[in-house]
Amino acid sequence: MSGPSTYEPKTGFTKWLDTRLPIVRLAYDSFIDFPTPKNLNYWWTFGGILAVCLVIQIVTGIVLAMHYIASTKDAFASVERIMRDIDYGWLIRNIHATGASMFFLAVYIPMFRGMYYGSYKQPREMLWILGVVIYGLMMATAFMGYVLPWGQMSFHGSAVITNLIGAIPLVGPTIKTYLMGGPAIGDATLNRFFSLHYLLPFVIAGVVILHIWALHVPGNGNPTGVSVKDAKKDTVPFHPYYTVKDGFAIVVFLIVFAAFVFYFPNALGHADNSIEANPLQTPAHIVPEWYLLPFYAILRAITFDIGPIPAKLIGVALMFGSILILFVLPWLDTSKVRSMRYRPFARQMFLGFVIASIGLGFCGANDPDTLIFKFREDKLSLNYTATTGATTSEIFDDFAAAQAKLQSLPPTAGGAIEISKSGFKWLWLSQILSAYYFLYFLVILPVLGVIEKPKPRPASIADSVRKKHGSKAKTAPAGAAAPQAAE
């Protein structure tokens, strides 16, 4: 897509600069004259939104770092001091904390978009992989950032994650020790998390540059998945067409962002994180931030050992696998057709994938053993050791009856009345959805690409636009529509 440069330096200085450091030319070719398909919809506006998110996080983060104290004694109070005594500290901190959630919201949408429109397919594999790298770095950064305020969830969440890493065979314990900086989570952990939390966003910025580079070689994909055939007919220059469209989307996004910052600053957090970390008191339910919930659900979905492999290790493997699998997605999807607009069956499966992903988020937020719905009203179960020595359990509707039976038992029976529940557990839902998550990547996409018969695609972007507007259509004949190789 990056054709011959059309930049012409006008002033003496830019001419001088252009022969020595063609940075203005680079910017011009990348963000002004860059030919962009004219049929991009709003799902394509998130690149600009994400750039804004990264800048907001870095700028507010630098200011917060001026006031934050990375010490188990002072961290919690220093964050509260920022909220109370620093000029506009409450604003900067709310933006930074809410910004993390907004960043993830803005990265999940184009990830789903990429999966629907096949943006990861040849020749954009590197673009997709770099995107997944950015996403991984974001998760690491967000996790470490969440530890810094040193609340109850910060501490116990970090304990869960470091333990998970410790569960990786062979290298796990070593990595865990390096992460924690000692035998337990404490000052050493907090200091290195702070240091890395400051470092990683700049690493992200570096990968973003590679990501943009990888974008500018093949150019943008588009909703039809059909490659640009004729730059004149199919594309418009990035500026002003997409600067204005992305600009509008950014402002709409900022409205959502501001609504949270000013009116629901704590809605995306957890009340327990307003309690200072106390290693001796574990919260009843440790839950990560919302953007990590689906992976937490996958982790907890595995409650059974498989052969010699313990359940915990399988859970950890699947949790990391659920992210790592994205790296090979370009090769798992065997279909030559990029856009699912023209893949009627894949489209349904993709919808299922979106539902499974969001559903896993809900599973992650709920205690796996609580019931989504009941099969019957709760009953009572009387558990005791019978005279034969066998453990016996009897079900009662009525408490008085259960109690009468309990009193009739000898004291050696050690009877106890418990609630007997029967219903559909969150655990089961997370198992079903986790299974679909992996089936989608490992079975559905590879098989569909072979067996599905795609619908005819438009001959070109210009053609599809013309057709949409009802102007004189010039579609390719159905069967031979858009030769695969040309896509």
Add this chain to the structure above:
Amino acid sequence: MRLNKLALAALTALAVGAAALPVIAQEHAAPAAGGEQHAAGGHELLAPTGGWSHEGYFGSYDTNSVQRGAKVYREVCSSCHGLKLLSFRNLGEPGGPFYEARWPNPNDNLVVKEIAAMFQIDGVDPDSGDPGKFPGKTSDRFPNPYPNDIYARVVNGGALPPDLSVMAKARHGGAGYIYSLMLGFVPPPAGLTVAPGQHYNAYFAGDTASSWSGDPRHKPPGGFLAMAPPLATDGLVTFDDGTPSTKEQMARDVATFLAWASDPKMETRKKMGVSVLAYLAILALLAFVSYRRIWRNVEH
């Protein structure tokens, strides 16, 4: 254009859905410090008549209530609970209960000075260098009632009275939880054994299962605290503005005070939010009009 609108609508729906996720997550995940649990499951929190003035998009703190609540804190709560993240000057800052325009600097505020002086603060005598207790200054933090946590536990039957600085943020329900807890010291239902030194509270986020001898499906809500009912009788505090100090009034006022203490910048925040959102709305409109204008000759 029609498809774009559809995409935009879908995008909005997704954004709303994603935004709803954490809210639901929060609903379901119970806070649990000190073995507490959200009193969920059909156990609604109490609310004062007329609700809380500080809730809602334009809600602001009821200043009179915060002032009265400050007195309840000082005369009742402060004997066991600290407020270590607050300084006395916070009371006289904009948004604070004793802010007055004639004292833009809270350190000049006579009311705040008077309140500060009612507390004894650890310090060092500037002339002799001897450590000692001195009347508080506006710049001082609220003092911790105990020299250390171990001492606090020893004199409170093993329980550590928590600091109240961010209490309203640290419990689901916020001020409503504090209000309900203050009024929730009801006589325990028959069948519930209350251990010596413990007090049954119908709204405390705890668990009654192990002390309940009846049908486990109908165990009483709430839990047990080491804290005795702090606002057990009417008239415990004499309010300066003449408001009758019923239990409900005191509970409401102290809950409002603690809500303010948790989030003293709430009013500034909400006020700024109006202008920011208005600005962004106009900007969005202008951006949209520019977009339509620039693209009007391009089929897309």
